[in-house]
Amino acid sequence: MAEAYYLHVTDKLRDVLLTDDTAWVNDNGKLPAERELAQRFETTRVTLRQALAQLEGEGRIHRSNRRGWFVSPKRLEYDPTRDAGFNDYVRDQGRLPRTEVLSVSTSSHPPAAKALGLVADQTFYHIRRRRYVDERAVLVESLWVVPERAPGLLDERFDFSLWKLLREKWNLRLSHRSISMVSEALQGADARELGVAAGTAGLNICRTILDGDQRPVEYDEEHWLHDALSIRVELKQHR
Amino acid sequence: MAEAYYLHVTDKLRDVLLTDDTAWVNDNGKLPAERELAQRFETTRVTLRQALAQLEGEGRIHRSNRRGWFVSPKRLEYDPTRDAGFNDYVRDQGRLPRTEVLSVSTSSHPPAAKALGLVADQTFYHIRRRRYVDERAVLVESLWVVPERAPGLLDERFDFSLWKLLREKWNLRLSHRSISMVSEALQGADARELGVAAGTAGLNICRTILDGDQRPVEYDEEHWLHDALSIRVELKQHR
Structure with missing residues (x-):
């Protein structure tokens, strides 16, 4: 009762x-x-x-x-079957996107190497960013880019779309994407950079991206506040 | 440091x-x-x-x-673009599914009514179940079925596939599905029925299902342990 x-x-x-x-x-x-x-x-x-x-x-x-x-503000909706860039789908929903670069470095990252089918000590360009919707920090992300695909990338600015940059400057087609989404408890730097307590519910989105010739291009990992995003898929089937 | x-x-x-x-x-x-x-x-x-x-x-x-x-056991993978039934995708991954019926009743549920475009006090058949993978309880779910679509449904058994039942006995085509997935913190009965503390990270999957004539059939809501499921989508695009 x-x-x-x-x-x-x-x-x-x-x-x-x-x-x-x-x-x-x-x-x-x-x-x-x-x-x-x-x-x-x-x-x-x-x-x-x-x-x-x-x-x-x-x-x-x-x-x-x-x-x-x-x-809480209305959740953003993200359709993995379209996988549009952050700036595009935020603006399409009448909201204001902003990206802040936290760090840029060169490092190895065995999980990225494994996902992309590379040797464990493969070196990546590693970009870490925090992203905002209507000035609320909603996600932190790490991007690991294969240097051979985009030589000189670290001289660029990363407060806009990385995918656009890769397409326009290095002529890469981001054709094959494997997207995996899991609930998580936010910990350590991810929780702190989002201003929440360790253990707070979050959403983790990982992408493994290959180009049109199936060559590895990029691996990225987003950590979202759990109340900021809804994954949404519409199906019309004829069974 | x-x-x-x-x-x-x-x-x-x-x-x-x-x-x-x-x-x-x-x-x-x-x-x-x-x-x-x-x-x-x-x-x-x-x-x-x-x-x-x-x-x-x-x-x-x-x-x-x-x-x-x-x-933790390996996560199950769920592809919302296929949206196969639980028994099918669990077995396809070499795991053992089991379903336990917790309660069966008739009640209104305004969120289900709203999602299906019905009046708020619409009455539903409400089935609550707990589902297991390899005998670990991984999710609890509520299903709200529009009685007009499946008269006499409550006389059936619900420890197997509801969708199969709706297709085979009432000849319903579950054609239009809107699937929404959000991270959540498990609370109340959901947490207790999964044997975890209130506030534990979880994953919530809701489906709104219409038949081939766009008539409302069913609304369901699953609450998963956060470490039991990975949502996975593969894209091959030509951009």
């Missing part, structure tokens, strides 16, 4: 979030304080917190350091 | 997990005790635990109640 009741409060709170009622959510997307929410729903703080945790798990609200609970 | 060092230990431990060396992992997939691991890697318990947390976040190992750390 206790559980049924907390789910009842969760449902009521979820309904409130789906309206634009400013009695509940202020212009900054902030919810009233927990004490006030508990009063409005005529429930205890314990039950209220269960409901808030449920909605946080669903990605509908998030906590901001000591400033309380906020409604 | 402290972080670089814990990542170094993580890399060494990850390498060990990729071998089948019984000096490291026993027949049950259990790792040595933390104290012993710290000694073997000549590191502190604190650093070792950071490395273990990183590998847990990646889904490579998991903790089992008081019994220590275990290597």
